[in-house]
Amino acid sequence: MIHRRVSFRPPDVPQRSRAESKAEPSPTGTVKNPMAYIAALTVPIVALELVIDDRTVRLIPLLILLPALPAALGTVRQTVYAVGWVLIVITGVLIYRPLPSWYDYLIIMVLAAVLGVLCVLTCHWRIRRERELSQVRSTAVALQRQVLRPLPILTDQVIVDGVYLPVEEDRLVGADIYEAVASPYGTRLLFGDVQGKGLPAIGAAFAALGAFREAAQREPTLTALVDSLEKAVVRHNAFAQQTGEPERFVTALILGIDASTDTQAVNCGHPPPYLLNAGLVTPVLLGDPGVPLGLADLAPKPQTVAWFPFPPGATLLVCSDGVTEARGITGAFYPLEERLRAWADVSPWEIAGNLAKDLSEHTAGEQRDDITALVIRRTT
Incomplete structure (x- = not known):
């Protein structure tokens, strides 16, 4: 089993130099003259x-x-x-x-x-x-980048690439999370978004992320894994109440990929992924989404596992609401499915870069939320 840790950054998104990172931040609202x-x-x-x-x-x-x-x-x-x-x-x-x-x-x-x-x-x-x-903001973004694993990630079943652009221009940063764990039961993937922004939201994100990394290796079923994540978020909310912070929930999509061509998924209030295969782009139907993590007590029934085909050579795209709810200068939402159909013949490793560049053009550079998208390629 091989793990490759390589930092990924889409084109046209320059990386800060060491001198710039150490320099004192300049006022964000100044004009030149x-x-x-x-x-x-x-x-x-x-x-x-x-x-x-x-x-x-x-x-x-x-x-x-x-x-x-x-x-x-x-x-x-x-x-x-x-x-x-x-x-x-x-x-x-x-x-x-x-x-x-x-x-x-x-x-x-x-x-x-x-x-x-x-x-x-x-x-x-x-x-x-x-x-x-x-x-x-700089401290929060640095914490996010240190805790989230660099992309791409390689396991026996998938190669996970993508783009992660935390918002740094707003008053508070967001808290998107992702992870891929090679477990005895196959590859387990987590993609989530914590309610709210700021350092308290990042604390809830870290609680869910840590629980996933531990439970993905231990729990044999995906529902047991989700139960562990639910308990972790509830424990974090209980601690947050003691310190005066509000309770938070986490929308999440948890995937289980093994040697079978069918993939397991538990949707906890997250937008469904898109399947790109043989030049076709289709949204993955996972049924009615369950409640987000931290709100299981409000659900009429427990979380269930959905199955969908994910054949070798196919690609899944999972993204946050920072992508689907990005608005252009006219107020229109970003047409993700339309763009994916235009990129149906593009290499999977170019989709993330195309998405980041196209989003920047659609929003005229006004990023209002974390932009996170994972491109999951099924290995042959």
């Missing part, structure tokens, strides 16, 4: 101020609000420059076209200075908060 926008907004306000021949209508105080733009989208230095620019422009305009009294001038300058200081402090707080969130 907000001063250009400040100048563009200053020109019409000043022009109208000078054109309007009514000393009771003064537009120049509107410039006080301009530093709010770099405070929300720029850096602290850019915000300081914007505050200085506003003070200089207000002073120059009021010298050219003075106010009725010096008291009015003093009020405008004090307001501009006070709001400018508040904008600088707000920008500093925002950037510090973004860096803290970026560090949390």
